[in-house]
Each structure stands twice: as structure tokens, then as C-alpha cells.
Amino acid sequence: MNERIYQVLEYKKIIDMLTEQAASSLGKERAAALKPSRELESVNRLQAETDEAAQVLRLKGYVPLGGIFDIKPSIQRTIIGGVLNPGECLDIASTIYGGKQLKSFIAEMEEPELPIIREFTEQIVPLNELERQIKSCIDDHGHVMDGASDKLRTIRSKIRTNESRVRDRLENYTRTKSKMLSDAIVTIRNERYVLPVKQEYRGAIGGIVHDQSSSGATLFIEPQTVVDLNNQLSEARAEEKNEIERILRDLSERIAEDQAFLYQNVESLGQIDFMFARAKLGKQMRAAMPTMNAQGIIKMKQARHPLIPEDEVVANDVELGESYTSIVITGPNTGGKTVTLKMIGLCTLMAQSGLQVPAMDGCELAVFSNVFADIGDEQSIEQSLSTFSSHMTNIVEILKLVDNQTLVLFDELGAGTDPQEGAALAMAILDEVIKKDARIIATTHYPELKAYGYNRENVINASVEFDVQTLKPTYRLLIGVPGRSNAFEISRRLGLDENIIGIAKNHIGTDSKSVENMIASLEESRRGAEKDYEAASRTLDDAEQLKQDLEKQWRELEEKRESVYRKAEEKAEKAVQKAREEAEAIVSELRSMKQSGLKEHEWIEARKMLDEAQPQLTKKQQTSPKENKQESQELHPGDEVKLLTLNQHGTILEKVSNKEYLVQVGIMKMKAKQKDLQFVKREQPLVEKPMATVKGSSYRVKTELDLRGERYEDALQELEKYVDDALLAGYPRVSIIHGKGTGALRNGVQEFAKRHPRITSYRAGGMNEGGSGVTVLEF
Known part of the structure; x- marks a missing residue:
């Protein structure tokens, strides 16, 4: 990517926002250096990393990344024999602990699978022994503790004893000779305990003068009686310093032994922090993971500019690369053309950097080798270039590098010169770029370009909508409709005399009038098509509802039939069991009679008993005489x-x-x-569509809810409302369509089902119900 595009599209602001989301200097360093990748495989890997981190944030709400530091410089110093200070050692112990916490946090998550994150956490080595050694020597404030070694404990005990003796003697001076002192306190100068003595009593106290006040009225004197004790104290402190240095040297050597593992831990932690920074930024923007392709296809539903607050920006649908490769946007100033242009370019750079984009789920973006833009007024006084010259200089450079793997953004193409010549140049430049099969989005004021899309293959017109009634732009992008000037309508609304407007219209050429009439016709056709679409959508909903009701009736019929079959089988089984018992009784009776000898009439009686033991199965219901008369009646x-x-x-x-x-x-x-x-x-019954009634008012409730394409949070809110409506409608079960995708929405629906008190059970859809892309809720 050329560096200029980052400035033009304000990519640096996105990087600054990303850096703020990183929890450690390791993640911030990686975030600050992030640049878009040109390789599809690399971009897909980055997007997969971000998506896994986003799943963790959706399920857990946080990730433990505290206490992690960039300890690489400290590790490097130990390798070359340097001795770390207590604070550096403590940072290493803290980073080891932070890595263990993160490793444990991810290991405890059963779902989702998170293969990439687990790959990094598995590389984190606990190093418990090194952490224990550092924590046993250095406290949380970065001080070497007495227990770091037996020798240090002894030395510090000796220091405290000497300090106590020195203070006792000096405090005796403060009590007995307070008049000779400027202040009755014991203080320290040059690491030795001294007294603040007035200048005139210097000889009375005696001893070594270490310092004096700025006025010279006070001398800081070490009395002769405590010189030896102060010497002993200084010696003990020197021993303490040597012992602390030895302890730190041992710790530094121990750290150097594990330097390979520490480097590995730091790299893994930095990468994980970077992944979660990208996911946090996506959550902040309410962004979605884009599907990436190498065919130059862009599809975004309800896409928003990442740098405009969500409550202010207008979302738009954008498609490019399949039916057409170029979009020419026309319309008035301040209508949002440039914002749309920048939004598409910035979202492309974000996606190629592994960042999610502010659009609805299911969006698709392309990986481009280069993104070029000619946007804004780049007039240069220093270079003696006019606005037109500056634009043309930039366009000339773009034309040298453009190819079929390029996205080109032209803002006000051909502006700054004679309108006829500018329009001709604009069309020629567009033809040249289109010839190279690049993806192009261009904005223009020229009316000549309004018909451009109708005369060229792979080109489509677009405009930003303008509300003539309010005289304000709506910032809504209309694909397929060129922009109208609206000058006459706006002038009329502002009160311009109708005669003047009529004269102005007469000055317009026939071609311009034809173009305006064509645009008006297109807008009318579009509004009609939208109404027809809404009507067709309602009809489709009605048909779908009817289909669901019929399927419900059929399932109930099947269930009823199965119930009848089960009862019949149970009855038959009981009859057979009874027959078996009676047969056993007959056999026993025959055996007993065999011994006494059987007579003919006795055999006949036994055969009769066996016949009577055979179960009597229910025969098919016979029609009544009244029903049999129907055979003779003609049916129509x-x-x-x-x-x-x-x-x-x-x-x-x-x-x-x-x-x-x-x-x-x-x-x-x-x-x-x-x-x-x-x-x-004979009359055909009128089939009424089932309606659900709430508080006396009828409304339609489907037996299924389609959440595909919805954001996670919006989908759960819609699900909650839908379940309430279905319960009021009295449905025994409903189907929730969430698609397969990453499984995040499916997990969210099932978690909701677990928590809801009125949902008795849930299951995945069957083979003819949508499989794992559908969850069936039972009430």
C-alpha cells in the first residue's frame, strides 16, 4: 500500500483507536505497527484471530491481561551479564503470573474451540520456580526483603541496632542541650546522623561539620561521641548493598537461564493482547467479521463510516465487483458522496488489517494489492499547483500503477477546470481504469456523467438522496439512480418567482431535460418497485404462515395416528399375553389328564378352550347403512x-x-x-388464517424467527420479544433460524433457552427442519 492512502482515508485514527484498546505495551507496539496485508491467506488468518477473540469477549465479557510488561530489554541485559534492579525483576515475575492466569482462563473454556488462541496459550511456559524465587526476594513495592538471604537478615538487624544506638545518644543532646540547637531534632547529612547546631555553639558541641544552612546560622554537626557508631552503621549499610547486589545478580543469572522461555511467553502474550485489542475495537464499533475474497467483490449491508458516531452516521448498502465493477455517484455538495467514498476505502483497509468492519453480519470484502484515492482539495502554493493540476498530478501517478487487483477512489473527478473539458476528461479517465479491470468508485458534479453508466458495461450510476421538502440531504445511497440537481425545486421552495424558474428551464438544452426526465422516471420506478417488494414480502409472509400452520396440523395428525397405533399394539400385546396364560393353563390341564386317560368328549372340550384363548383383534370399522348410501350420491x-x-x-x-x-x-x-x-x-369452507390475540387486538405471529444477518446483541433482543409473542399466541413450539456460521448465534440462542423459565426444552432441527442451523424451542 502507498503511504499516502493512510493519510487520505484517516487510517491513522483507526490505529490510534486500536492502540488504546491494547492492555500492555506489547499489544500497543503491535497495534501501532499494523498495516493492511495484500495476501488473502494472511488476511483470513488475521480475521480468524480477531473472531476468536471476539467470541471470548461475547461469552466472558473480559480477558485477564493485567500485569504483563515488555520485559525483552531486561532479558537481553541478563544475557550479556547485566544485573537487573528489583523493579525489573518484579516485572518479570508479574509477566510470568499474568501468562499463567491467561493460560488458565482459556483452558477453562470448553466452548468455543478457539484453535488459534489455544495455540498461543499452549506456548506459554508457567516458570513457577523462577516466579517463586523472585517473589521470595522482592516484595510488591520493589524492595529486597530481609528473607532474601540469612546474611541480609543479619546485616539489617545489625543496621537497626546501630541506628537505635546513634539515635539514643543524639536524642540525649536534644533533651539536655536544646538551647544550643536550631531545632530539637535528629537529621541526616551525607548518610550520617547529625544535629542542627546554632553557629555560636559550635565549640560547645564539638565534632565533625557535615553541612550548614543557606544563611550560615545553623551547622549540621556529627558529635564526636557518635562518630564510631556512625562508622559502624556505614559499614553495615555497605555490607547490605553488597549483599543485595549479590542477590540480584543471582536472580539475573537465573532469569538468563530461562531467557528462551521468557521470550516465547512475551511473544505469545503480545500476540494475544493484539488479537483482543482488535476484538475490543470491533465490539466498540458494533462491527462484524467480513468474508474475504480475491475477486474484487464488495458486499456490505448497513455499512457505517468507522470514524463517525453511530448515532450520527447513516448506514448504507454497498455492492461492487459482481454485476458491475464501477460506481459513479452524483449528487449535490454536502450530500455524503465523499463520506461514502472514504467509508468504502477505510473499511477495505481495516478488513485487510484483520479488523472487523462496522456493517451487518454476512458482509464481504476483497483483498486488493493497492488502494488509490484522489480525494479533497490538494492545492499546493509551494509547488505552484492549482487544484486541477494537483488532482491531475495524482491521477497520472495512479494510472501508471493501476491493475485488476486495485481499488481506485476518485472524488469530484475532473473538477477545477472548464465543465465540458472536465467531464470529457473524467469519462476518458474512467474508461482507461475500467479497461484495466480495476474496481472504481467515483463522485462527480458533471451532468454528462449521469448517463455514463447507461452507455458502459460494468458501470452503474448511484446518487445520494436529497429531500426537497426539508431542503436537506438524507445521506442515503441509491444504487442505480443518478442524482438530480434539484436546483429548480429548491429555488421554488425558497420562494424564487415562478417566471424566473420558467425562463431558466428554457435555457436548458434538450439533452439535459431528457436526462432529468429519465432520472425522475427512474426514481418513480424505484419507489414503485419498493412498494411492490413490500407487498410481495407480505404475501410471502402470509404464505409462509399458512405453510407452517398446515405443517403443524400434519404433525399433529401424525402424532395422533402414532398414538392410536401405540394403543392398538398395547391392546394386542395384552390379548396375546392373556392367550399365552390360558394356553399354559390348557397344557397343564392336558398333562394332568394324560395320566388318567382321555375320553373323546374331553379332547373336544380342550380344543374349544384353546380356540377361545386366541386374541380377538379389532376389525376395521364398518360403515353404517347411512354411510353406505353415499356410494350412490354423486360428489363434485x-x-x-x-x-x-x-x-x-x-x-x-x-x-x-x-x-x-x-x-x-x-x-x-x-x-x-x-x-x-x-x-x-356442498359449500367450500372459508379458511381463515390463525391469528394470535393480545388484549383484544389481533396480530400475526410466525411460528419461526429468522435471525440470520442480525448482530449478536440485536438478535437476542429480537428473540426475547418473539418468545413473549409466541407464548401469548399459545404456540407449543417455535423454530429459531440462526444459520450455522461460527456457532456464536446458535450458542446465544441455546443459552437464552436455558435461562428462560417458560421454555421447557430445546433441540437442534431435524433433517427436514434445517439441521444445526435451526433450534426448536418447546414451551
């Missing part, structure tokens, strides 16, 4: 009948043969003989 399409074999009502569709009809039963069509059909009534 539309008649409601009762299918006697299934005990279900249906409707005659057509007569197949003399005694056979095609019958609609629920969602099932079947052929039935006339003798199995009972006439009910």
Missing part, C-alpha cells in the same frame, strides 16, 4: 367430505374415475374410493 369438486379410513375431513379436488376421487386432506393429496367418502356439505 369443492365438496367437503369425511375420509372414513383416516377419520379426517377433506375437500374433493377432482373425479379420477367412476368410483374414485382425488381428495385434499390438510397438505396431503390422495386418491380415495367413493365408498370410503362421506358427504359433509
Whole structure:
């Protein structure tokens, strides 16, 4: 990527926001150096890392990354024989502990799988012994403790004893000779205990003068009586210093022994911190993970500019690279053309850097080898370049480097010169870039370019909507419709005389009028298409509801039939068991009679008992004489009948043969003989769509909810409201469509089901219900 694009698209501001999200200097260092990658495999790896970190934040809400420091300089010093100070040793121990905490945190997570994060955490070596040695020698404030060695404990005990003796003697002076002292205190000068003596009493106290006040009125004197004690104290402190240095040297050598593991830990922790910084930024922006491709395809739903607050920015849908490779955006100033241009370019750079983009789930972006932009007024006084010259200089450089792996952003192409010449240049430049199969988004004021998309392949017009009623832009991007000037409408709204507007219209050429009329026609067609789409969508919803209701009735019929079969089987099983018991009784009776000898009439009686023991199975229900009369009655399409074999009502569709009809039963069509059909009534019943009633008002509730494409938080809020509506509607079960994807939304739905008091159970959809992309909730 050329460095200029980072400045033009304000990429540095994104990096600054990312750096703030890092928890350690290790992560901040990596964030500050982040640049977009040109390799699809590398970008996919970065996006996968960010997505795993985002899953952890969604499930846990945080990650323990505290107490981690950049200890690489300290490690390097130990390798070359340097001695670390207590603070540096403490930072190493803290980093070891932080690594262990993170490793344990990730290990305890059963789901999701997190292969990349686990790969890094598995490389973290605990180094418990080194941490224990450092913590046993240095306290949390960075001081070497008495227990660091027996010798140090002895030396410090000796120091405290000598200090006590010196203070006792000097405090005796403060009590007995306070008049000779400027202040009755014991103080320290040159690491020796002294007294503040007035100048005139210097000879009375005697001893060594170590310092004097700025006025010379006070001398800081070490009395002769404590010189020896102070000497002993200084010697003890020198021993303490040597012993502390020895302890720190031993710790430094011990750290040097584990330098390879420490470097490995630091690299893993830095990378993990960097991953979670990217995920935190995505969460802050309510961003989504894009699918990356190398075909130059861009698809974003409800995309927002990352640097504009969410409550102020207008989201737009953008598509490029499949049906067309170039978009020409026309419209008035301050309408949002440049913002749209920058948003697409900045989102592309973010995606290639492994960052999520502020758009709805399911967005798709391309990996480009270069992103070029000519945006804004770059007039240069120093170089004696006008606005037009500056733009053309930049465009000339772009044309030298553009290829089919390039995204080019032109803002106000051809501006700053004669309109006719500028428009001609703009079209020629666009033709040249299109010829090289680059992806282009250009904005312009020139009316000549409004028809450009209709005369070129792979080019489409677009505009930013302007509300003539409020005289304000809506910032909404309209693909396929060129922008109108709206000058006459705006002037009329502002009160300009109608005669003047009429004269102005007469000055417009025929071609311009045709273009404006074409645009007006397109806008009218678009509004009509939107209304038709809404109507079709409602019809589709009604049909889907009817389908769901019929499927529900069919399932209930199947369940009822299974219940009847089970009862019949149970009855038959009981009958067989009874027969078996009676048979056993007969056999026993025969055996007993065999011994006494059997007579003919006794054998006949035994055979009769065995026949009576055979179970009597339920025979098929016979039709009544009244029902048999139906055979002679002629049935017609539309008649409601009762299918006697299934005990279900249906409707005659057509007569197949003399005694056979095609019958609609629920969602099932079947052929039935006339003798199995009972006439009910001739009028076709009116099928009313089931409605759910709440507080006296009817409203439609689907038996399924589609959450695909929704953000995680919005999806759960929509799910909660939908479950309440379904409960009020009295549905026994509903289907939640969340798709397969990464599994995050599925896990969220199932966690919601576990917590909801009215949901008795949940399961994944069956083979004909959507599989793992659907969760069925039972109430």
C-alpha cells in the first residue's frame, strides 16, 4: 500500500483507536505497527484471530491481561551479564503470573474451540520456580526483603541496632542541650546522623561539620561521641548493598537461564493482547467479521463510516465487483458522496488489517494489492499547483500503477477546470481504469456523467438522496439512480418567482431535460418497485404462515395416528399375553389328564378352550347403512367430505374415475374410493388464517424467527420479544433460524433457552427442519 492512502482515508485514527484498546505495551507496539496485508491467506488468518477473540469477549465479557510488561530489554541485559534492579525483576515475575492466569482462563473454556488462541496459550511456559524465587526476594513495592538471604537478615538487624544506638545518644543532646540547637531534632547529612547546631555553639558541641544552612546560622554537626557508631552503621549499610547486589545478580543469572522461555511467553502474550485489542475495537464499533475474497467483490449491508458516531452516521448498502465493477455517484455538495467514498476505502483497509468492519453480519470484502484515492482539495502554493493540476498530478501517478487487483477512489473527478473539458476528461479517465479491470468508485458534479453508466458495461450510476421538502440531504445511497440537481425545486421552495424558474428551464438544452426526465422516471420506478417488494414480502409472509400452520396440523395428525397405533399394539400385546396364560393353563390341564386317560368328549372340550384363548383383534370399522348410501350420491369438486379410513375431513379436488376421487386432506393429496367418502356439505369452507390475540387486538405471529444477518446483541433482543409473542399466541413450539456460521448465534440462542423459565426444552432441527442451523424451542 502507498503511504499516502493512510493519510487520505484517516487510517491513522483507526490505529490510534486500536492502540488504546491494547492492555500492555506489547499489544500497543503491535497495534501501532499494523498495516493492511495484500495476501488473502494472511488476511483470513488475521480475521480468524480477531473472531476468536471476539467470541471470548461475547461469552466472558473480559480477558485477564493485567500485569504483563515488555520485559525483552531486561532479558537481553541478563544475557550479556547485566544485573537487573528489583523493579525489573518484579516485572518479570508479574509477566510470568499474568501468562499463567491467561493460560488458565482459556483452558477453562470448553466452548468455543478457539484453535488459534489455544495455540498461543499452549506456548506459554508457567516458570513457577523462577516466579517463586523472585517473589521470595522482592516484595510488591520493589524492595529486597530481609528473607532474601540469612546474611541480609543479619546485616539489617545489625543496621537497626546501630541506628537505635546513634539515635539514643543524639536524642540525649536534644533533651539536655536544646538551647544550643536550631531545632530539637535528629537529621541526616551525607548518610550520617547529625544535629542542627546554632553557629555560636559550635565549640560547645564539638565534632565533625557535615553541612550548614543557606544563611550560615545553623551547622549540621556529627558529635564526636557518635562518630564510631556512625562508622559502624556505614559499614553495615555497605555490607547490605553488597549483599543485595549479590542477590540480584543471582536472580539475573537465573532469569538468563530461562531467557528462551521468557521470550516465547512475551511473544505469545503480545500476540494475544493484539488479537483482543482488535476484538475490543470491533465490539466498540458494533462491527462484524467480513468474508474475504480475491475477486474484487464488495458486499456490505448497513455499512457505517468507522470514524463517525453511530448515532450520527447513516448506514448504507454497498455492492461492487459482481454485476458491475464501477460506481459513479452524483449528487449535490454536502450530500455524503465523499463520506461514502472514504467509508468504502477505510473499511477495505481495516478488513485487510484483520479488523472487523462496522456493517451487518454476512458482509464481504476483497483483498486488493493497492488502494488509490484522489480525494479533497490538494492545492499546493509551494509547488505552484492549482487544484486541477494537483488532482491531475495524482491521477497520472495512479494510472501508471493501476491493475485488476486495485481499488481506485476518485472524488469530484475532473473538477477545477472548464465543465465540458472536465467531464470529457473524467469519462476518458474512467474508461482507461475500467479497461484495466480495476474496481472504481467515483463522485462527480458533471451532468454528462449521469448517463455514463447507461452507455458502459460494468458501470452503474448511484446518487445520494436529497429531500426537497426539508431542503436537506438524507445521506442515503441509491444504487442505480443518478442524482438530480434539484436546483429548480429548491429555488421554488425558497420562494424564487415562478417566471424566473420558467425562463431558466428554457435555457436548458434538450439533452439535459431528457436526462432529468429519465432520472425522475427512474426514481418513480424505484419507489414503485419498493412498494411492490413490500407487498410481495407480505404475501410471502402470509404464505409462509399458512405453510407452517398446515405443517403443524400434519404433525399433529401424525402424532395422533402414532398414538392410536401405540394403543392398538398395547391392546394386542395384552390379548396375546392373556392367550399365552390360558394356553399354559390348557397344557397343564392336558398333562394332568394324560395320566388318567382321555375320553373323546374331553379332547373336544380342550380344543374349544384353546380356540377361545386366541386374541380377538379389532376389525376395521364398518360403515353404517347411512354411510353406505353415499356410494350412490354423486360428489363434485369443492365438496367437503369425511375420509372414513383416516377419520379426517377433506375437500374433493377432482373425479379420477367412476368410483374414485382425488381428495385434499390438510397438505396431503390422495386418491380415495367413493365408498370410503362421506358427504359433509356442498359449500367450500372459508379458511381463515390463525391469528394470535393480545388484549383484544389481533396480530400475526410466525411460528419461526429468522435471525440470520442480525448482530449478536440485536438478535437476542429480537428473540426475547418473539418468545413473549409466541407464548401469548399459545404456540407449543417455535423454530429459531440462526444459520450455522461460527456457532456464536446458535450458542446465544441455546443459552437464552436455558435461562428462560417458560421454555421447557430445546433441540437442534431435524433433517427436514434445517439441521444445526435451526433450534426448536418447546414451551
